[in-house]
Amino acid sequence: MPYQNHLIHLLEITQQLTAETDLDRLLNLIVSRTTQLLDADRTTMYLLDQETGELWSKIAEGTMTIRLPLGHGLAGYVAQTGEVINIKDVQNDPRHATRFEKLTGYRVHTMLAAPMRDRAGHVIGVIQVLNKRDGVFTARDEELITALASSAAIALENARLHTQVQRMLDSVIATLAAVIDARDKQMTGHSQRLTEYAVTIARHMGLPAERIEVIRIAGLLHDVGKIGVPEAILTKRTKLTPAEKILMRDHAQLTYKILSTINFSDNLRDVPRIAAHHHERLDGSGYPLGLKGEEIPLESRILAVVDVFDALTTQRYYREPMSDQEALAELEKGAGKLFDAEVVAILKELVAERKRGKDRD
Amino acid sequence: MPYQNHLIHLLEITQQLTAETDLDRLLNLIVSRTTQLLDADRTTMYLLDQETGELWSKIAEGTMTIRLPLGHGLAGYVAQTGEVINIKDVQNDPRHATRFEKLTGYRVHTMLAAPMRDRAGHVIGVIQVLNKRDGVFTARDEELITALASSAAIALENARLHTQVQRMLDSVIATLAAVIDARDKQMTGHSQRLTEYAVTIARHMGLPAERIEVIRIAGLLHDVGKIGVPEAILTKRTKLTPAEKILMRDHAQLTYKILSTINFSDNLRDVPRIAAHHHERLDGSGYPLGLKGEEIPLESRILAVVDVFDALTTQRYYREPMSDQEALAELEKGAGKLFDAEVVAILKELVAERKRGKDRD
Numbered sequence: 001m002p003y004q005n006h007l008i009h010l011l012e013i014t015q016q017l018t019a020e021t022d023l024d025r026l027l028n029l030i031v032s033r034t035t036q037l038l039d040a041d042r043t044t045m046y047l048l049d050q051e052t053g054e055l056w057s058k059i060a061e062g063t064m065t066i067r068l069p070l071g072h073g074l075a076g077y078v079a080q081t082g083e084v085i086n087i088k089d090v091q092n093d094p095r096h097a098t099r100f101e102k103l104t105g106y107r108v109h110t111m112l113a114a115p116m117r118d119r120a121g122h123v124i125g126v127i128q129v130l131n132k133r134d135g136v137f138t139a140r141d142e143e144l145i146t147a148l149a150s151s152a153a154i155a156l157e158n159a160r161l162h163t164q165v166q167r168m169l170d171s172v173i174a175t176l177a178a179v180i181d182a183r184d185k186q187m188t189g190h191s192q193r194l195t196e197y198a199v200t201i202a203r204h205m206g207l208p209a210e211r212i213e214v215i216r217i218a219g220l221l222h223d224v225g226k227i228g229v230p231e232a233i234l235t236k237r238t239k240l241t242p243a244e245k246i247l248m249r250d251h252a253q254l255t256y257k258i259l260s261t262i263n264f265s266d267n268l269r270d271v272p273r274i275a276a277h278h279h280e281r282l283d284g285s286g287y288p289l290g291l292k293g294e295e296i297p298l299e300s301r302i303l304a305v306v307d308v309f310d311a312l313t314t315q316r317y318y319r320e321p322m323s324d325q326e327a328l329a330e331l332e333k334g335a336g337k338l339f340d341a342e343v344v345a346i347l348k349e350l351v352a353e354r355k356r357g358k359d360r361d
Numbered sequence: 362m363p364y365q366n367h368l369i370h371l372l373e374i375t376q377q378l379t380a381e382t383d384l385d386r387l388l389n390l391i392v393s394r395t396t397q398l399l400d401a402d403r404t405t406m407y408l409l410d411q412e413t414g415e416l417w418s419k420i421a422e423g424t425m426t427i428r429l430p431l432g433h434g435l436a437g438y439v440a441q442t443g444e445v446i447n448i449k450d451v452q453n454d455p456r457h458a459t460r461f462e463k464l465t466g467y468r469v470h471t472m473l474a475a476p477m478r479d480r481a482g483h484v485i486g487v488i489q490v491l492n493k494r495d496g497v498f499t500a501r502d503e504e505l506i507t508a509l510a511s512s513a514a515i516a517l518e519n520a521r522l523h524t525q526v527q528r529m530l531d532s533v534i535a536t537l538a539a540v541i542d543a544r545d546k547q548m549t550g551h552s553q554r555l556t557e558y559a560v561t562i563a564r565h566m567g568l569p570a571e572r573i574e575v576i577r578i579a580g581l582l583h584d585v586g587k588i589g590v591p592e593a594i595l596t597k598r599t600k601l602t603p604a605e606k607i608l609m610r611d612h613a614q615l616t617y618k619i620l621s622t623i624n625f626s627d628n629l630r631d632v633p634r635i636a637a638h639h640h641e642r643l644d645g646s647g648y649p650l651g652l653k654g655e656e657i658p659l660e661s662r663i664l665a666v667v668d669v670f671d672a673l674t675t676q677r678y679y680r681e682p683m684s685d686q687e688a689l690a691e692l693e694k695g696a697g698k699l700f701d702a703e704v705v706a707i708l709k710e711l712v713a714e715r716k717r718g719k720d721r722d
Binding site: 005008011012014015018019022089119147150151154155157158161164165166167168169170171172173174175176178179180182183224227228229230248258261262263264265266268296345 | 364365366369371372375378379380382480508510512514516517518522523525527528529530531532533534535536537539540541543544563585588589591592619622623624625626627629703
């Protein structure tokens with residue numbers, strides 16, 4: 001292949017890598033594309049563990065996971081010196097870590113390796129290409145792997161950043177949910193449990209990943225509006241007065257108001273609406289809007305069923321928890337009239353499945 | 362320049378673009394690099410507004426902002442058809458929108474334009490290169506701009522995604538802060554105000570951006586632990602009993618515990634610790650740990666001062682708000698003993714500055 005075509009290929013690879021934000025898929029992509037571009041047999045990618053100073057072979061085509069102290073083996077040499085190396089006779093190189101060959105049975109003859117550096121210039125890993133298919137790695141190949149390692153490092157740093165921010169966002173949302181539930185000890189873990197039920201049902205119904213994610217976030221945050229209800233009412237041990245009931249019901253509308261102030265990303269823009277309708281009932285007797293039947297989004301109908309199920313099966317100030325069977329019987333009484341019948345049926349199935357799983361243990 | 366060098370240049374540009382996560386800097390980078398790569402006089406980048414279907418010239422070197430309905434003008438033609446166009450005589454092209462030339466006085470002779478597409482293949486904008494420096498744009502240039510538009514689109518989508526998630530994260534954190542404050546009506550807006558004071562002081566002290574961001578997040582979330590204090594105690598109108606005082610003080614420790622469950626990104630890993638120490642005092646009389654002097658992180662010393670300042674200057678159940686001057690006098694009494702003297706002095710300066718600003722209005 002002429003050099004020019006290699007460059008075009010490299011550019012395409014760079015675009016592919018930087019378009020991938022999922023870390024695992026990205027690592028696999030880097031490895032497979034490197035082998036292809038350099039016409040080699042295999043690629044191993046090592047990532048530097050900042051804390052231990054060790055190199056880990058995160059992705060090694062066809063081999064086991066390798067762990068190398070910095071400075072050990074050829075990859076360790078590259079990580080330590082930051083040099084690109086092109087070895088034409090690996091077996092006679094004293095830096096070569098032969099013990100892995102004995103373990104894997106894979107023999108390396110030629111090797112090209114380059115460091116990956118982050119924006120700050122620190123080595124974050126090493127790409128190591130093994131056994132050129134035809135002859136030895138050339139000076140051109142050294143240029144190609146240098147450029148490729150640079151693209152890979154950028155893509156890797158972006159994906160890590162993205163993953164970090166996503167994890168942080170997820171845990172802040174979980175904290176917000178926990179803080180809301182924490183105002184009433186009997187609600188501890190309610191939003192988390194409701195969300196697990198709801199997501200399992202949505203998966204079972206075959207909803208697409210994007211809608212499931214909306215359900216997940218709306219589930220975690222459905223009770224945010226309860227912040228407007230005084231704790232004295234939330235934890236009251238006797239029947240609520242009509243005025244207190246109104247205050248309590250206001251939480252659904254307030255959930256909508258509070259969630260509307262969050263800058264949800266485009267794919268989550270329905271979260272406030274879905275969360276707001278978790279107390280609607282099919283016959284229009286729910287709140288805040290008294291929507292009927294299909295006017296209530298499917299996502300909210302799912303939340304409504306699992307909300308009631310979790311409420312019935314946990315301790316309340318004014319009553320003992322029901323068993324799963326009793327709670328399901330209650331929901332079935334209202335199926336088609338108050339609650340989505342399909343959702344109730346799926347919940348019943350899932351509860352039975354879970355019970356079978358527990359009985360087996 | 363031979364084609365090969367153009368490809369290497371294009372690869373470098375792609376790496377630069379994809380390494381840039383700040384949207385504004387990215388847009389400028391795309392435009393300047395395009396002009397350079399294609400040896401042209403100017404580049405205009407149009408972004409498609411999904412809602413109105415109009416193209417906006419987000420970045421136009423040396424010209425005014427242009428707004429084009431989809432299908433109008435040459436850029437509008439490219440956005441609508443998805444074609445790359447290479448016009449050798451713009452003045453005689455009927456699609457050319459001449460009115461902008463009249464306004465700007467800039468005359469276009471040759472033009473190369475390509476659509477930018479997102480991962481889903483939808484056109485999200487147009488890159489338009491104006492007036493080749495030497496002759497006309499070639500077939501090679503068409504290939505280059507096609508590849509460049511693709512790199513630019515990936516970088517743009519990544520930066521937008523990053524910006525969206527960051528904005529979402531910011532607003533969820535603000536909601537968490539507001540929810541905590543909302544449990545006690547007299548604390549409405551407390552965390553937000555405290556954070557504004559703290560960030561202003563930190564800027565004034567010349568702290569680096571990364572530390573200021575830690576202060577900002579720690580400020581917003583410093584009272585999260587108050588979720589463990591019953592509302593009846595938070596809003597008590599009379600003096601707290603010793604047992605209630607202990608419960609109240611526990612909130613600092615609980616803030617640490619709750620924030621430790623959040624997966625903060627690396628740059629924010631100090632947030633739980635900084636937030637936990639916002640009630641420490643220089644002489645060791647504070648809580649939760651009774652740290653002394655420099656044992657208390659500077660960031661926490663800043664939070665301590667502004668926390669007291671905001672508490673003194675707002676209404677409390679048991680007293681009227683103090684004036685800014687009275688509150689500063691209180692803080693000055695404790696400066697060096699309880700509170701960081703430099704922080705108190707800067708706060709005094711900032712309050713005086715703000716007052717001068719208000720007096721002028």
